[in-house]
Amino acid sequence: QVQLVESGGGLVQAGGSLRLSCAASGRTFDSYVLGWFRQVPGKEREIVAAIRWKVGSTYYADSVKGRFTISRDNGKNTVYLQMNSLKPEDTAVYYCAARPIVIVRTDPKQYPYWGQGTQVTVSS
16 A cells, blocks of 8 residues: 655745655565645645656746756655745645656546645745
């Protein structure tokens, strides 16, 4: 069974940085896409970034391009989301998700495995 455990959320001032981590276990992830999504109350969950585990190619939502970087450490089975130049509108619960097909999709319904989420709050 795939397990995803996020960490690294918190409170930061606008312009600051945070790094989220997602420890993945239960599978060999060579044929997976791992993604970061975020959700605020009353809104749909939206993709932030995704990475093809084996080749390392990445996808970013337009709203975070140039500010966020997704990466993975194969040895630690961990995916990271480095978030720089944070804005109050980045405030959300951030979720790690996994998709067992090596095609990036932006629809959260295409990801069957999810972590519990970690809160990121950016103050102005």
